[in-house]
Amino acid sequence: MREFDVSKIAGAVAEMCERINHELSDDVSSALRRAAERETSETGRSVLSMLEENLDVAKEKRIPICQDTGMAVVFLEIGQEVSLVGGYVEDAVNEGVSRGYRDGYLRKSVVADPLERVNTGDNTPAVIHTRIVPGDRVKITLAPKGFGSENMSRLYMLKPSDGEEGVVRAVVEAVRAAGPNACPPVVVGVGLGGDFEYSALMAKRALTRPVGESSDKEHIARLEKRILDEVNSLGIGPAGLGGAVTALAVNIETFPTHIAGMPCAVNICCHVDRHISVTL
Amino acid sequence: MERRITIPMDRETAASLRTGDTVYITGEMYVARDAAHKRLYELICEGRPLPIDLENETVYYMGPSPAREGRAIGSAGPTTSSRMDKYTPALLERGLSVMIGKGRRSEEVKRSAKEHGAVYLVAVGGAGALLSERITGSQVVCYEDLGAEAIRRIKVKDFPCIVALDSEGCDVYESRES
Ligand code: SF4
Numbered sequence: 001m002r003e004f005d006v007s008k009i010a011g012a013v014a015e016m017c018e019r020i021n022h023e024l025s026d027d028v029s030s031a032l033r034r035a036a037e038r039e040t041s042e043t044g045r046s047v048l049s050m051l052e053e054n055l056d057v058a059k060e061k062r063i064p065i066c067q068d069t070g071m072a073v074v075f076l077e078i079g080q081e082v083s084l085v086g087g088y089v090e091d092a093v094n095e096g097v098s099r100g101y102r103d104g105y106l107r108k109s110v111v112a113d114p115l116e117r118v119n120t121g122d123n124t125p126a127v128i129h130t131r132i133v134p135g136d137r138v139k140i141t142l143a144p145k146g147f148g149s150e151n152m153s154r155l156y157m158l159k160p161s162d163g164e165e166g167v168v169r170a171v172v173e174a175v176r177a178a179g180p181n182a183c184p185p186v187v188v189g190v191g192l193g194g195d196f197e198y199s200a201l202m203a204k205r206a207l208t209r210p211v212g213e214s215s216d217k218e219h220i221a222r223l224e225k226r227i228l229d230e231v232n233s234l235g236i237g238p239a240g241l242g243g244a245v246t247a248l249a250v251n252i253e254t255f256p257t258h259i260a261g262m263p264c265a266v267n268i269c270c271h272v273d274r275h276i277s278v279t280l
Numbered sequence: 281m282e283r284r285i286t287i288p289m290d291r292e293t294a295a296s297l298r299t300g301d302t303v304y305i306t307g308e309m310y311v312a313r314d315a316a317h318k319r320l321y322e323l324i325c326e327g328r329p330l331p332i333d334l335e336n337e338t339v340y341y342m343g344p345s346p347a348r349e350g351r352a353i354g355s356a357g358p359t360t361s362s363r364m365d366k367y368t369p370a371l372l373e374r375g376l377s378v379m380i381g382k383g384r385r386s387e388e389v390k391r392s393a394k395e396h397g398a399v400y401l402v403a404v405g406g407a408g409a410l411l412s413e414r415i416t417g418s419q420v421v422c423y424e425d426l427g428a429e430a431i432r433r434i435k436v437k438d439f440p441c442i443v444a445l446d447s448e449g450c451d452v453y454e455s456r457e458s
Contacts, residue, residue, distance in 0.1 A: 043300075043442070050407050050440075058355075058409035067345045067355035067408040067428075105354055107345040107428050117315070119427050148360045148382070148405060180453055181360045181383035183405035239404050240383065240453060241442060272406045 001083040002136040004280070006092035009076075009140060012278050013096025013126075016142045017072060018104030020276040021064045027210035028187070028273045029055055031248045035185055035238075044243025048185075051238070051271060062105075066183075066272045069106035070144030072097045072126035073204060079135035090128055098122040109147070129201060141277040143208050149186060149270040152178030155200055158262040167192060167264055168227055174266040175231045175247065180240020183270035187211060188231065188250045191265040192220075193257035202253035203267035208275040211249040224250045248273075284438070288336045289378055294399050297443045299450040303401065304438040309338035309380070311432040313359050316423050321367040324374070331422040332431060335375035341382075343428040344418070345408070353418040353434065357408030358382040361400070365389050372396045380441055384453050393445060400445035402452070414439045 024032075032055070036048045058065040074093050078084070086092075101108060101123040110124065111117040133139075154177075156170040171190055178186065191202025214221035228250045237243025248271065257263065285293060287307035297303065310332060312320070323330055341361050345354030361381030368379070369392040377398045382405040385393075393400060403411060417435035424430050444452040 047404055050404050050410060054404075054407040054410040057413060061409065062348065063351075063409040063412055064345045064355040065409055066406045067343060067357050068359070069345055069355075105346045105348050107343065107354070109343075109428070119429075121427070146406075151360070179384060180402070180405075181362065183382070239402070239442075241402075270406050 001081055003085050004082050004138055005086040006084055006089050007086050008280055010092040010096040012140055013093055014100035016276045017097060017100025020274040021069045021104060021106050022062055023059050025276060027212055031211045032271055035245045039243050039245045041237055041243035043241045044238045044245060047238035064106055066146060067107055068146040070146050071110055073143045073145050074126045074128045075141040076130040077133045077139040079137045080132050081136040082138060093126050093128055094124040097124050097126045137279050139277060139279045141208050143275045146270055146272060149182035149268045152182045153267045155265045158264050160262055168230060170264050171227050171266050172230050176234055178268050179236055182268045184236055184240055185238055185245045185248045185271050187248050187269045187273040189267040190252040192252055192254045194255035194263060196263055198255060199263035199265035202255060203265035206251040206253040207267060207269045207273060209251045215252055220252050220254060224252050287338045291397050294377055294397055295447045297399055297446050299443050299446045299452045301443045303441050305441060306437050308433055308435050309340050311340045311342050311434055313341050313343045313429050314363055315426045315429040316431045317364050317367040321370055324370045334371055336377050338378035339376055340380040353412050353415050355408030356412040356415055358403040358405055361385060372398050390445060390449055394449040397447045399447055401441035402444040403441050
């Protein structure tokens with residue numbers, strides 16, 4: 001067994017919160033910069049150039065890329081040969097979020113109760129998804145999620161007979177309904193298969209896959225490309241003001257499912273698709 | 281068309297704006313989002329006075345991140361306007377003339393805005409760092425307990441927006457989507 005002090009998790013999470021809210025990962029920022037070449041509308045191009053400039057200002061002056069610095073979503077992959085010591089792992093994650101959001105001048109956007117709505121003051125708790133994996137490492141992926149786009153996400157319980165066409169229709173419909181509200185150009189995360197909640201989880205995880213990296217399953221990679229083309233022909237465009245660039249990527253994760261169903265979750269993310277990982 | 285505009289905006293200027301125009305705004309405006317709107321709305325429903333005068337005012341739907349030392353404000357881009365739709369007609373009745381946010385508005389808001397000669401502008405969502413550079417001052421006016429959702433008064437200089445709903449009710453999103 002490898003002993004692993006959870007305080008290292010707190011430190012890593014704090015650092016990642018600060019960093020990813022000021023600097024997008026290369027895959028997203030370069031996709032955004034390249035998008036201007038494909039944009040046919042003049043307004044669209046001027047929005048994209050504002051977004052590029054925004055990334056530069058954020059990085060240089062340490063101002064968050066977007067004021068909605070998100071609810072912290074954390075994926076933990078813990079090797080089964082790891083023995084966690086020094087406290088409870090979820091407390092460590094939350095301690096990291098609290099510190100990162102305080103020291104990084106990030107917005108505290110979490111309320112303690114969905115109905116009473118009193119702010120917790122430090123952006124905790126994080127939404128934490130833990131998996132036990134082979135090995136003796138701890139991998140942490142942080143994906144702070146803004147709610148302009150989260151609010152436009154959808155889950156469809158499709159039928160097997162809906163087939164590929166049904167999936168395309170569902171995803172395109174979700175992006176169309178999201179329109180300008182989700183701050184396009186968007187990244188679309190799709191979870192296909194599994195059951196009700198697992199499809200949603202896969203859709204969120206799909207958003208942490210680098211933009212530009214297709215599914216390793218050939219027929220799914222084809223489907224990603226097809227949906228991306230259809231979405232980009234909607235004409236929503238940057239900021240929803242019209243144009244050819246509505247989405248930067250469609251990432252689909254799949255899982256075996258029941259003979260009677262085909263859950264399809266669509267988690268929409270804005271162009272500020274923040275994801276960062278570290279393996280300790 | 282590109283125009284420079286100062287606020288408060290008189291009704292004539294508001295009426296001259298056309299959907300799709302780019303405008304650069306200079307002047308002072310209020311900042312309020314969900315929780316503050318709910319409080320204002322409840323006061324109006326109860327027939328009680330509001331803590332701010334909305335006559336001819338501009339409200340920006342926004343909740344900033346905290347300001348670093350030496351800066352007026354943190355990241356400061358627009359939030360989704362449709363969440364304010366429920367409360368908006370009551371505010372328009374009280375004289376609100378310019379709204380700034382992002383995304384579509386309800387039919388009810390469109391009708392009410394047209395009736396009152398109000399306009400709705402959008403700023404680019406997710407450009408909060410850049411937009412903060414056009415904000416030169418910021419002060420909490422009331423509801424400090426709401427944190428990022430408190431009502432603020434901000435000073436802006438050449439703040440870039442696009443007209444999304446002009447006083448004739450023409451909607452930028454309807455005219456551009458295929
Ligand atoms: S949807 Fe994304 S870019 Fe838009 S305001 Fe929210 S976090 Fe920012």
